[in-house]
Amino acid sequence: MSDIEIIEQLKQGNEQAFRKLVESYRKLVVNTCYGLLHNREDAEDVAQDVFIEVYRSVDSFRADAKLSTWLYRIAVNRSLNHIRDNKKHRWFSLFESDVKTENKKLLQVESSLTDQPEFELENKQRAIILHQAIGSLPEKQKVAFSLSKYEDLSYQEIAEVMELSVSSVESLLFRAKKNLQKKLYTCYKKKCM
Amino acid sequence: MKCKDVNSKLIFFLDEELPATEMQAVKEHLAGCTDCALFAEDMKKTLSILETEKTPELNPFFYTRVKAKMESQEVEQVLNHRPVLVRVLQPLAFSIILLIGIYAGIKLGATGTTSKTKTVLAEQDMIPYWNELDAEPIESFLME
Ligand SMILES: [Zn+2]
Numbered sequence: 001m002s003d004i005e006i007i008e009q010l011k012q013g014n015e016q017a018f019r020k021l022v023e024s025y026r027k028l029v030v031n032t033c034y035g036l037l038h039n040r041e042d043a044e045d046v047a048q049d050v051f052i053e054v055y056r057s058v059d060s061f062r063a064d065a066k067l068s069t070w071l072y073r074i075a076v077n078r079s080l081n082h083i084r085d086n087k088k089h090r091w092f093s094l095f096e097s098d099v100k101t102e103n104k105k106l107l108q109v110e111s112s113l114t115d116q117p118e119f120e121l122e123n124k125q126r127a128i129i130l131h132q133a134i135g136s137l138p139e140k141q142k143v144a145f146s147l148s149k150y151e152d153l154s155y156q157e158i159a160e161v162m163e164l165s166v167s168s169v170e171s172l173l174f175r176a177k178k179n180l181q182k183k184l185y186t187c188y189k190k191k192c193m
Numbered sequence: 194m195k196c197k198d199v200n201s202k203l204i205f206f207l208d209e210e211l212p213a214t215e216m217q218a219v220k221e222h223l224a225g226c227t228d229c230a231l232f233a234e235d236m237k238k239t240l241s242i243l244e245t246e247k248t249p250e251l252n253p254f255f256y257t258r259v260k261a262k263m264e265s266q267e268v269e270q271v272l273n274h275r276p277v278l279v280r281v282l283q284p285l286a287f288s289i290i291l292l293i294g295i296y297a298g299i300k301l302g303a304t305g306t307t308s309k310t311k312t313v314l315a316e317q318d319m320i321p322y323w324n325e326l327d328a329e330p331i332e333s334f335l336m337e
Contacts, residue, residue, distance in 0.1 A: 022256045030249055044252060048259045055263065126239045127246075149243045181204040181236070188235050 003067040010058045022051050028068065028151065029075045035146030036079040038131040046082050050074045072151075072161040076143055095136045095183055099192045102128045125193045133183040141176035144169055194218045199229050207237055 001009075001020050009017035029050050034043035053074055061070060103125060110121055134142060143162060147153045153161070159169045186192070199222045205211050206219045223230045252258075 019256055022259055026255055027249070027251060030251075030255075031247065034246065034249060040249065043249075044255065044258075048255075048262050051259050052263050052266065123242065123245075127242045130239050130242050150247055177204045177208070178201075181201070184204075184236050184239055185200060185232065188232055 004063070007058065007061060007063070007067065010055070018051075018055055021054070025051075025068070025071055029071055031150050032072055032075040032147070033079045035150035036076065036142065037082060038135065042082065043079075046078050047075065050078055053078070066160070069157075069160050072147065072153075076147075076161065080139060080143070095132055096186065096190065096192050098136075099129055099132045099187060102132065103193055129184065129187050129193070133180050133187075136183065137176055137179055141172050141179065144172040145176040145180075148173060194222045196222075196226060196229055199223070199226070200232065203229075203233055203236060204240075207233070207240060 001017070006017050006021050006024075010021065026047070029047045030043050033046045033050070034040065037043050037046065050071065054071065061067075106121075106124055106128060110116065110124070134145065137145065140162070144158055147158045147161060155166050155169045155173075158164075158173075159166045162169065164172075199219055202211060202215065202219055206216065209216065211219065223233055
């Protein structure tokens with residue numbers, strides 16, 4: 001079944017087409033949500049809502065558009081809304097103290113798992129630093145960066161999803177990487193783990 | 194190239210996005226500078242987490258969950274139908290009744306002055322019927 005066939009049959013309310021759509025694009029949607037949320041359960045939960053939205057609004061889908069672009073866009077919007085809804089009400093984000101808090105939580109859990117190889121704990125700590133660093137980026141930089149890194153999208157594809165010019169995407173990615181580098185450097189120097 | 198310049202370009206170096214000459218210059222610097230090399234190694238490890246997260250284990254119940262969620266949302270919508278009636282339409286109905294009442298009151302007040310005699314007469318016609326009911330016990334009370 002091609003994308004066009006899936007959409008056509010979905011517009012007629014064909015359940016098999018919906019199942020096909022979910023099976024084919026589940027990885028793309030879950031991964032995109034994860035790239036912004038960095039939590040498996042939240043990512044799956046939001047991804048489910050993405051597919052429900054697609055099912056309900058399939059009539060508004062234009063035949064000349066790309067199905068994946070549409071899915072990316074809904075997944076990004078829903079993930080950003082999820083972040084906004086769950087954001088602690090704070091005036092500013094404290095990258096370093098957030099890393100420390102998350103690390104403390106991790107160590108509390110991990111202390112019970114004594115037979116775990118050390119590199120696994122190290123990787124979990126690195127993941128915390130990375131997620132907090134990505135999470136503290138401005139929204140558009142975060143979207144561009146995660147689409148580029150988690151989904152390997154080209155500048156052109158990111159531009160289509162975000163409805164921006166290719167040069168804007170280039171500049172967003174440049175600034176995102178500069179900011180990440182700065183945060184990782186701070187963490188490295190201050191040994192924030 | 195100085196350490197500061199190298200540090201500001203490392204992430205692009207790791208992504209192999211620098212022009213060939215700069216790639217070479219950073220590479221040479223890292224070979225001779227332990228400080229920068231250690232940070233480069235650290236950042237490389239941290240960024241490599243991205244690669245490991247790219248291939249998530251797929252939940253085999255994903256489709257079933259989507260369907261279940263969709264159905265529960267539909268049930269919820271049906272249940273929400275009543276509260277919408279109660280929450281919106283009821284106050285609306287009350288407001289309309291209140292407005293009609295106020296309008297009627299104003300109308301009556303306005304007509305009251307012109308047809309006062311008529312109303313008084315009508316009132317007098319009404320009173321006996323009203324009084325007959327409870328006037329009698331009073332009369333008999335006085336008679337006693
Ligand atoms: Zn150096």
